[in-house]
Amino acid sequence: MGDISLRDRCYKLIARIPRGRITTYKEVAEALGIKGYRLVGMFLSRNPRPVEIPCHRVVKSNGDVGGYIFGVEKKIELLRSEGIVMKNRKIENLQRYFFRLK
DNA sequence: ATATTGACATTTA
DNA sequence: ATAAATGCCAATA
Structure with a gap:
């Protein structure tokens, strides 16, 4: 009771x-x-609500975009539309946009 | 109950 | 530089 899954x-x-x-x-993860x-x-x-849960804003540590339910191209398009600058499917400086969770 | 999975990260070759 | 092996662990089957 009351315990929230790690997933949630x-x-x-x-x-x-x-x-x-x-x-x-x-x-x-950390x-x-x-x-x-x-x-x-x-x-x-398995993101059930891609609108409320903007999983396109989660990328790999090395600057690669990682995957996406609607395809990597769509993810790149979304990131670009939010002002993230990318060079050859890679984010140059993660640091510049990084949002800390911990 | 046990086995496999995954949109990763780090180390090693 | 690239590629393979290894660690990770709740969720899924």
């Missing part, structure tokens, strides 16, 4: 990321208190 906590965290800012799978980074990707691949 994950979605809650991501719902806080504002437009134009991004974070990483690693950051989300905020959840786990090191199984892949689990975050698993949760997001």
Whole structure:
């Protein structure tokens, strides 16, 4: 009773990321208190509400965009529309847009 | 109950 | 530089 699944906590965290800012799978995992980074990707691949839960704002630590339910191209388009500058499918300086969760 | 999965990250070759 | 191996762990089957 009252316990929220890790998955729902994950979605809650991501719902806080504002437009134009991004974070990483690693950051989300660490905020959840786990090191199984892949689990975050698993949760997001089953994102039930892509509008309220802006999972396109979660990218890889190395600047690659990572995956997306509606395709990587769509994810790139969304990020660009929010002002994220990308060079060859990669984000140059994550730091510039990084949103901390922990 | 056990086995596999995943939109990752780090280390090693 | 690229590629493979390894660690991670709740959720899913």
